[in-house]
Amino acid sequence: MRKVFLSNIFIQNLEKTVFKSDDFIISDETKYLCSLPYVIEDRVKEGDTVCIITGVNQSTDKQENKGKKNYEEIFKPEIRRSVEGKNVTLEFYEIPIMKHYDADAFNSFFRQVVELLQEGDILHLDLTWGLKPYITSLFIALMYAENAGIDVKVDTVFYAHRYDGVDDGNHDKPSFIYDITSLYYLNSLAGHAKKGQRPMLDHILRFLIKE
Template structure:
């Protein structure tokens, strides 16, 4: 059973950020990337860990996304260096020129790299919106089509614009969107004529 962590790499300038969350226990850590908090809390000794990351491919030499991906890999390796885990990094290279099939191909590459019995953790904070949507749809597809694949947690980190006690550091709140993911799964199973029945179910689920 593999623990698989999926995300798209950040494209905007990476600035010092103070992450906080009402949904997750961040254990007082200070990481550059939101998914690192889940990697730190969920990976145990002897686990088989797979890191799947969408990275924008540079045209001439390195781009910022590749530099940030290198930082992300270093952060993960530092977190896991004493846990005796088997870790594999998989890059899914993203185009910076698009055609009608670009995001469908990304969807397929995500799905192809997920195996039966995987436990999935995902971060949909970064990347171009079509790639983020493609990742979300791929997760929805694979949890239905594969055998015993569990989407454990999906997160999003949003910018915080309120008062920050720590000067010169941006604040970002990490939200747990796992419930929203499974509402999408419920929507996918709906059939015509079930509206009243499912509306009542939603009232029960969402008080």
């Protein structure tokens, strides 16, 4: 059984920030530039098999590929540090994100993600970075794997609202990591809805979601 963490790489230059969360246990709020390592620290236990699947921008010209550079020099080292001392098996899988964008590229990305997922996987999704079609592809891949696979579980979907203080120079203002797994299950509820069920489902939503 693997704990799988899916995300897209960032192409920005990240400034140091303070992370906080009401949903995850964060032991050291300034340890990482990326948000995913904090969630890995919270979710990964001794002896786990940890699989990191990441969409990484690829360069098609002579310009520096910032996504690839961030992936190799920042993202992967921080992931490795997040599991130090836990005796885990750590696997990295890179899915290329090409310079040109069209439906075929987005569909191919989805297929490559799905082909890396296995029966029995426990899935975690970071929706912080990436173009919307690639974020959507990762979200749909979770549902595909859970519905079509055997013993596949979606554990966590999260988003980090990152604040680096560039606008006003206030680097003490914190960034927040939010658990939005409930949106995944609301999407599943909508996907299974039948014609004519709207009144009943509206009642369920009012019960589940309080003002």
